[in-house]
Amino acid sequence: MIIDQEHFSVHCPYASRFPFEVLVVPRKHVPSFADVDASEARSLAKVLRDILRRYADVLDNPAYNIYIHSAPCDGLEHGYYHWHMHLAPKCIKFGGFEIGSGVYINSVPPERAAEILRNSGF
Secondary structure (H helix, E strand, O other), X not given: OOEEOOOEEEEXXXXXXXXXXXXXXXXXXXXOHHHOOHHHHHHHHHHHHHHHHHHHHHHOOXXXXXXXXXXXXXXXXXXXXXXXXXXXXXOOOOOHHHHHHOOOOOOOOHHHHHHHHHOOOO
């Protein structure tokens, strides 16, 4: 666990694909990112600013990808789904194994990455 606050928790997921990948999970069960209310949106902005500052501090301000996983927009109910977000800093280059196999080698265990990010200057 890196950040634990009222609306969101942020942690390095087990078996993460990339070093320092984080998962942002809303505490309230909501299937779609589109259902985030104004208070939650402000809280999400603060969480994202916090983790990006930690990335800047620990990883020298890397480029990163953000993936938002949300329920489909097909008009059907998807109550089982819980939207969430991944942040993956681009701090490694893929080698032949990763490119050829689609299997990622993560050189930083998520427990260690979480400890480093948790203890950064923020």
